[in-house]
Amino acid sequence: MSITAETAQAHANDPAVLCCRAEAGITIEAANLEDPAIFDDLVDSGLLTLDGALTIGQVLGAKLTKTCDSLCPLTADVLEGVKEAAKPAALESAKTEETPAPAPVAQVAGGTASGVLKIHIGEGKDIDLEIPVGALGGGTAVAEIPAGAATGVAGATAQVPAEEKVVRTLTKKHFTITEVKRGPETKIEGTTLYIREGIEKDCIDNQELVHDFKIEIITPDLYHTYSETVMDVQPIATKEGDAELGSGVTRTLDGVVMMLTGTDDDGVQIGEFGSSEGYLDENIMWGRPGAPDKGEIFIKAQATIQAKTNMERRGPLAAHTAFDIVTQEIRLALKELDESLVTSTEEFKQVRRPGKKKVVIVKEIMGQGAMHDNLVLPVEPIGVLGAHPNVDLGNVPVVVSPLEVLDGCIHALTCIGPASKEMSRHYWREPLVLEALHDTEIDLCGVVFVGSPQINAEKFYVSKRVGYTVEAMDVDGAFVTTEGFGNNHIDFASHIEQIGMRGIPVVGMSFCAVQGALVVGNKYMTHMVDNNKSEAGIENEVLACNTLCTEDALRAIAMLKANMSGEDVKAAEKKWNPNVKSTNLELISNVTGEKITLVDNEQSLPMSKKRKEKYS
Amino acid sequence: MKYGDKIIRMEGVIVEVHEGAVGIDLKGRLGFLKIPLRMLITDYPIKVGQEVAWNMSFPEQLSPDVNEHYVAGIDNRRQKEMQMSNQKQEVE
Numbered sequence: 001m002s003i004t005a006e007t008a009q010a011h012a013n014d015p016a017v018l019c020c021r022a023e024a025g026i027t028i029e030a031a032n033l034e035d036p037a038i039f040d041d042l043v044d045s046g047l048l049t050l051d052g053a054l055t056i057g058q059v060l061g062a063k064l065t066k067t068c069d070s071l072c073p074l075t076a077d078v079l080e081g082v083k084e085a086a087k088p089a090a091l092e093s094a095k096t097e098e099t100p101a102p103a104p105v106a107q108v109a110g111g112t113a114s115g116v117l118k119i120h121i122g123e124g125k126d127i128d129l130e131i132p133v134g135a136l137g138g139g140t141a142v143a144e145i146p147a148g149a150a151t152g153v154a155g156a157t158a159q160v161p162a163e164e165k166v167v168r169t170l171t172k173k174h175f176t177i178t179e180v181k182r183g184p185e186t187k188i189e190g191t192t193l194y195i196r197e198g199i200e201k202d203c204i205d206n207q208e209l210v211h212d213f214k215i216e217i218i219t220p221d222l223y224h225t226y227s228e229t230v231m232d233v234q235p236i237a238t239k240e241g242d243a244e245l246g247s248g249v250t251r252t253l254d255g256v257v258m259m260l261t262g263t264d265d266d267g268v269q270i271g272e273f274g275s276s277e278g279y280l281d282e283n284i285m286w287g288r289p290g291a292p293d294k295g296e297i298f299i300k301a302q303a304t305i306q307a308k309t310n311m312e313r314r315g316p317l318a319a320h321t322a323f324d325i326v327t328q329e330i331r332l333a334l335k336e337l338d339e340s341l342v343t344s345t346e347e348f349k350q351v352r353r354p355g356k357k358k359v360v361i362v363k364e365i366m367g368q369g370a371m372h373d374n375l376v377l378p379v380e381p382i383g384v385l386g387a388h389p390n391v392d393l394g395n396v397p398v399v400v401s402p403l404e405v406l407d408g409c410i411h412a413l414t415c416i417g418p419a420s421k422e423m424s425r426h427y428w429r430e431p432l433v434l435e436a437l438h439d440t441e442i443d444l445c446g447v448v449f450v451g452s453p454q455i456n457a458e459k460f461y462v463s464k465r466v467g468y469t470v471e472a473m474d475v476d477g478a479f480v481t482t483e484g485f486g487n488n489h490i491d492f493a494s495h496i497e498q499i500g501m502r503g504i505p506v507v508g509m510s511f512c513a514v515q516g517a518l519v520v521g522n523k524y525m526t527h528m529v530d531n532n533k534s535e536a537g538i539e540n541e542v543l544a545c546n547t548l549c550t551e552d553a554l555r556a557i558a559m560l561k562a563n564m565s566g567e568d569v570k571a572a573e574k575k576w577n578p579n580v581k582s583t584n585l586e587l588i589s590n591v592t593g594e595k596i597t598l599v600d601n602e603q604s605l606p607m608s609k610k611r612k613e614k615y616s
Numbered sequence: 617m618k619y620g621d622k623i624i625r626m627e628g629v630i631v632e633v634h635e636g637a638v639g640i641d642l643k644g645r646l647g648f649l650k651i652p653l654r655m656l657i658t659d660y661p662i663k664v665g666q667e668v669a670w671n672m673s674f675p676e677q678l679s680p681d682v683n684e685h686y687v688a689g690i691d692n693r694r695q696k697e698m699q700m701s702n703q704k705q706e707v708e
Binding site for chain 2 (some may be wrong): 226263265266267268269277278282311312313366368369370371372452454455456457484486487488490519
C-alpha cells in the first residue's frame with residue numbers, strides 16, 4: 001500500500017521501501033513508498049531486509065536509476081539526488097504547531113518538575129512506551145520550559161500570584177479494630193467489633209434472590225482458607241452527622257474489611273469467567289489499592305443466589321444489597337463510638353491551583369449490564385441506599401469531586417477479571433486521584449466517571465459526551481483510565497480521540513501488556529501507561545494484581561506534564577517490553593530524587609511449583 | 617506454541633444470550649464457546665441466531681504436566697455442585 005505525503009512526513013526518518021514495481025527514471029514520491037508500520041512484521045518473517053536503506057526524508061524527490069521490484073529497500077546505489085540526512089525543516093515546524101501553546105507557566109517556580117516521561121502506543125497493536133530523555137537539560141526544571149520560554153517567563157510573573165484555593169475538605173477519622181466476634185448485638189467495644197448473631201437471616205429475608213448467606217471471620221491465621229470468587233472488597237465507613245459524601249467527617253474502621261463472595265444455587269461462581277476462587281492467600285495481591293492489606297481481618301460473606309441469576313443484573317445486585325445490611329449495622333455502631341477511640345485522623349483538601357496546568361481525570365467504569373455495573377453516589381461511603389446504577393444513568397459522564405471518589409462514591413459491582421478489577425476499595429484509595437490532588441504543579445479540577453455500554457453506537461454516544469464535557473472544562477490535559485480489557489477498549493480509545501481532537505494532551509491508562517493488547521487505536525493514542533504488574537503480562541487470576549497503583553499514577557502524571565509542555569514521545573517497541581516501565585520510573589526518580597518502590601506481583605505469593613512454572 | 621501463527625477465520629452462531637455472556641456454537645459442529653459480553657464487539661442489539669466471526673488458531677498443550685492449583689479448583693467446584701444438588705433433593 002502506498003502512503004500519503006502526510007504519512008511520509010510523519011515517517012521521514014524511517015526506511016524507504018518501494019511499495020510496488022517502479023521503472024528507472026521516475027522521481028520518488030510518497031505514492032511509491034510502502035508504509036513503514038508494516039516493516040517489523042516483514043523483517044521478522046525474512047521477507048525484507050533494511051540494510052543500507054535510506055530514510056524516506058532522504059529519498060523523496062530523488063531519481064530512480066534502476067528499475068526495482070516492490071518491497072525493494074531504496075539504497076544510495078539506485079538513486080540520484082539523495083538529500084543529506086537531516087530532519088526536514090517541515091517536520092520540525094509541524095511539531096511545533098501541534099504543541100499546545102505553552103501556557104504562561106508557573107512551572108518556573110516548581111522546582112521538582114519531572115523530566116520527560118512518555119509512553120506511546122501507536123495505532124492499534126504496536127504499543128509504544130515512551131522513554132524520558134534524561135539528556136534533556138539533565139532533567140532539571142529548566143528542561144520543562146519549552147520553546148517560547150521568554151514569553152512563558154514573562155507570563156509567569158503576571159500569573160504566579162494566583163493563590164491556592166481550598167474548595168472543600170474531607171476528614172477521615174480512623175478507629176482501629178483488632179478483633180471481630182459474633183455477639184447478641186452489633187456493637188463496637190474498644191477495639192472489638194461484635195456482629196449480631198442471626199443477622200444472616202435478615203439478609204436472606206431482605207432479598208428474594210438470596211437463598212443462603214453465611215458470614216465468616218477470617219483472621220490472618222485463617223488466610224489459607226478456601227473461598228468462592230471474591231466479588232468485592234469494601235472499607236467500612238460512615239458519615240458523621242449530616243455531612244454529605246465527599247466533605248465533612250467520615251469515620252472508618254482500620255484493620256478490618258468487608259469481603260463479598262458467592263455462588264448461585266448450582267454452585268456456579270457469581271461473576272464472569274476469570275474467577276478468583278481458591279485459597280485466599282494464593283489469590284489476593286496484598287496491598288493493592290483495591291485489595292485487603294496483609295494482617296487485616298476479613299468479614300467475609302458468602303451469598304448463594306437463585307440459580308442462573310449469577311450472570312444477570314439482579315443476581316449480583318441482590319448479593320451486594322444483602323451484604324450492605326451487615327455493613328449498615330456496623331456503620332450505625334461506628335457512628336456511636338466515642339471520639340477518644342480515634343487512632344488517627346487524615347485530612348484531604350480539594351485544592352484548586354489557578355495558574356497551574358488544569359487537568360481532569362476521566363475514569364471509565366463498566367456498564368455493559370449484568371454484573372458490569374456500578375452504584376454511583378450512595379448516601380454512605382460504598383453504600384447502596386441513594387445510589388444509582390450507572391447502567392440506569394445511561395452510562396453518560398458523571399462529574400464528581402476528587403474527594404467524593406476518595407469518600408467511596410463508587411460501589412463497584414463489576415466482575416471483570418479479578419486481576420484488573422477495580423474493587424470498591426480501589427476508589428476509596430485511588431492512587432491517581434491522590435497523586436494528582438497532591439501534585440503542586442497541576443490543578444486537578446475534577447473526576448469524570450463514564451460507563452462503558454455494550455453496543456458500539458452507545459459507546460460512541462457516551463464518548464462524544466465525554467468530549468464535550470472535557471471541552472467545557474477548558475482543561476490543559478486529561479487522563480483517561482479504564483479497568484479490564486475487551487470491548488471497553490473501543491470506548492476507551494474513543495474517549496482519548498474525543499479529547500485529543502480538541503487539542504488537549506491526553507494520557508491513557510489501562511491493563512494491556514500481552515493479553516489485554518488494545519483492539520483499536522487512533523492517532524491521539526500516543527501517550528499510554530500500562531497498568532500491568534504480572535510477570536508474564538497476562539490476566540493472572542490474582543485479585544487486583546494488574547490494577548492502577550501509585551507507580552502507574554506517577555508515570556502517567558509525569559507523562560502528561562511532558563505532553564502538556566510539548567515534549568516528544570518515543571515510539572514503543574513492537575512487542576510488549578516490561579523494561580520500558582522500569583526505565584521510565586528510574587528517570588522519574590532521577591529527576592524528583594525520590595525513590596519509587598515497585599509493588600510486588602504474583603511471584604510474591606505462595607504458589608504451587610507448577611503454577612510458578614506456568615507464570616514465570 | 618508451534619502453530620500459533622496459523623490463523624483461521626471461524627464463524628459461529630449466537631445460541632444463548634445472557635445478561636453477562638453469550639454462548640456461541642461454532643459452525644460445522646466444531647464446539648461451543650461461552651464468552652463474557654465485554655469480549656464481544658457488537659454494532660447491533662444481540663439476538664439468538666446472529667452470526668459472528670473471529671480469527672483463531674488451535675489450542676496446543678503447553679506441557680504434559682498437570683497444574684495442581686487448577687485440579688484442586690475443579691474438584692472443589694464438582695464437590696460443591698454435588699452438595700448443592702443433594703441439598704435440593706433433600707428439600708424436595
